[in-house]
Amino acid sequence: MVDMQTAPPLCEIPDRIARLKEQIGSIAVNAGRDPEAINLMAVSKYRPAQAVREALSCGHRLFGENRVQEAAQKYPELKATHPELTIHLIGPLQTNKVREAVNLFDVIETLDRPKLAQALAKERDRVGRCPEVFIQINTGQEPQKSGIDPLVADEFIKKVREEFQLPLTGLMCIPPANEEPAMHFALLAECARRHGITKLSMGMSADFDKAICLGATEIRLGTSIFGPRPAR
């Protein structure tokens, strides 16, 4: 397990990012991987824009949000001052929010059903551009969790590529809270390998070390960068 230490005050965010990058580097090297192949995503859900600015101040550019509405309130202004900022959607996407999501996000990591793929393709045809998409796989087959069932993931990946022709570049998973995450990361990596998909979004504050060892290219850290999440 990763040592989660105590919550940093806002001014320590750049410090935490620097230390995490060192930690990521040494985990990668020990696992025989290139540290440059691992992208640290700062998950800023429920955090004020000021916390994001703190991260931006030390050169950090990759962020994740799990709600379209919250990202729409925070990010347009931040993007205006930092055009190189990249923002990923990592929470469930409803079809009625597709237009806003396509407009706002650089990567949508949570494609998980044909109806959503169809809505994304339709919006892509309308505006003439589309964010990169990752498919979220519900590796633990949890009924309350979004993500496509692993049993039909192969078929869905083909459909997204061939029928909808979306720019599919990655897979994403959130393992069940009370299970060993390694087998879920391995399942995701194996599915990606089968399909020649190169990006793997997996690993959070408590388990990113294991995710790196199993091939993660995007690790999504909230708590270990910004401290304990404030209640909503």
Ligand SMILES: *Cc1c(COP(=O)(O)O)cnc(C)c1O
């Ligand atoms: C909140 C969230 C994270 C970050 O979790 P931490 O444990 O705070 O690092 C990562 N991925 C997703 C999908 C999330 O919703």
